[in-house]
Amino acid sequence: MSINGAMNAAMSGLRAAARGTELVSNNISNALTQSYGRRELALSSMNYSANGGVRIDGTTRHVNEGVLADRRFADAAHQNVQTAVSFFRTLEDVTGIAGDPEGLSGRLASFEESLITAASRPDASERLTDTVVDAQRLIDGLARASSDVQAIRTRADGQIAQEVVTLNTALQQIEQLNKQIITTQARGGSTSGLADQRQAVLDTIGAIVPINVVPRDNSTIAIYTEGGAVLLDISAANIGFERQNTVTAYQTLDGGTLSGLTLNGQDLRMSALAGGSLGGQFAVRDTYGVQAQTQLDALARDLVERFADPAVDATRGAGDPGLFTDAGASFDPLDEVGLSTRLALNAAVDPTAGGEVWRLRDGLGATTPGPAGDSTLLNAMRDTLDTMRIPASGDFGTGSQSMSDLFSSFSGMLSSTRAGAERDLTFNAARLTEWTDLQLSQGVDTDQELQNLLVLEQAYAANARVIQAADAMLETLTRL
Incomplete structure (x- = not known):
């Protein structure tokens, strides 16, 4: 040489x-x-x-593309369950747990205790007033819970809109990175940096929707969802969604009053994008939130119907509402949706509406005060809370239950569902950590x-x- x-x-x-x-x-x-x-x-x-x-x-x-794909699936599952856990924790904070005086069960117990106290001294107007106040607190508790459920659904709807924007932006970025990779390869340059950028964007998409990444010619990729929807193959798809400013108890996806997703202008099956944070937000808006509203309305209906029983108060006319009303009127069984929000105290006993508290003792239809020592009606109201009856609606089973049993069942089901979701979250968090560690260890x-x-x-x-x-x-x- x-x-x-x-x-x-x-x-x-x-x-x-x-x-x-x-x-x-x-x-x-x-x-x-x-x-x-x-x-x-x-x-x-x-x-x-x-x-x-x-x-x-x-x-x-x-x-390692295999480990990377499994880590993305674990991330999507974790995001999905995290959304559910957040919903159930928030709802449980609103409705209260056993022993919480400000929870629904606590407010029912306070109302029942007030009826007992008033029955022991029916001549004491202050005790009648306290009973009216506690009845209103129970109404307010149900109304607040219903309002908060709809607020959560509204936030979920807004989050869906934001994630759809993020998803569309990310898909367009992948399309552009594919093109840049082809151009850079043709010029003999290194595409490693572009591949890193693409992987980061894919991680963003994978947290929103579970995806399968398929390699194509010239180091480009195509993206499909687990449900088979094509998100990107040469060109990026466009996901459509119409946001609602406010979601009410009457609005549902099945009823056509809330927006689903579209793919390039065509309706998209929700199962095609199941999982991930996007699927979790849809579950909150269209499943968990609707179920919670149904249960709250069932509680309100049972409360209204118990006190609307003619055997409780014979002074009322036929068809007149009882102590608890549907916005001041009698309850129509065909119009149950949103009842917990419309629940109102009968104006006949509500001092703020011109009523008199003595009607709680003498009857809603009474025109003049009766014997001050008569506690018959107060005892009947107290007894109707303990009457065993089969709920007319809601997911409370087919057995007979008292009013307190229903409220306890609702709290128990909510706690059980929340605990189950938290167990799933713990499992998915551990799985995500394991796959993340494995990815880093093989890096x-x-x-x-x-x-x-x-x-x-x-x-x-x-x-x-x-x-x-x-x-x-x-x-x-x-x-x-």
Whole structure:
């Protein structure tokens, strides 16, 4: 080998060592970056006559696609369950747990206790007033719970709209990155950085909707949902959704009063985008929220019907409402939806509406006060709360229950559902952690990278020594 050839070979070695050192540095600094793929320098030998050297063929990006896909599915499942847990925790805070005086069961117990206290001294107007106040507190509790359920559904509807925007933006970004990767490859450039960006965007999409990523020609990809919907194949699909400013108890997806999703203008089956945070928000708006409203309305209906029984108060006329009314009127069984929001105290006993509290003792239809010591009606009201009857609606089973049994059943079912969702969340969080750790462990190994750095330093020193030796020989020759 000539001196010139040796110097050229050593210079190529220096370039390769410098480039390799740069990649090691990037690998180590991005060891905990989830979307980063470990880089490795691709080298080959050059043999030109008696000369040699090292050719840099490019950079290879290493990613375990199988682990990455499983980690995305775990992330989607975690986001989905997290949304459900947040809903049930919020609802439980609103409706209260057993023993909470401000919860629904606590307010019912206070009303029942007030009836007992008033029956012991029916002549004491302050006790009658307290009973009216506690009845109104029970009404307010149901109304607030119903209002909060609809507020949660409204927020879920708004979150769906935001996630659809994020999803559409991300799909367009993937389409553009696919094009940039094709262009960069055609120019002979490295696409590792673009692949990292694409993986980060895919992680965003995967948290919203569970996806399958399919490789295509020229290092591009296509994206399909688990349900089979095509989100991107050459061109990005457009997801459509119409947001509602306010969601009410009367609005449902099945009823056609709330928006579903469209894919390129065509209605999209909800099962096609099941899972992920988007599916979780739809579950809150269209399943969990609707079920909670149905249960609250069933509680309100049972309360209204118990006190509307003619056997409780014979002073009322036929068809007149009882102590608890549907916005002041009698309850229509065909109009149960939203009853918990419309529930109101009978104006005949409500001082704020011009009523008199003595009618709680003497009858809603009484025109003049009766015997001050007569507790018959108060006892009848107290007894009707304990009467065992089969609920006319709601998911409370087919057995006979008292009013307190119904409220306890509602709280118990809510607590049980919340606990089950939290167990699922714990499982999915652990699964996500395991897949994330596995992905990172199969990514950059900092110990191995440091070993590679030592090898590169040795290679750099060896090539530098060759250049020094060649320089010394040239200097010797020029002095001859």
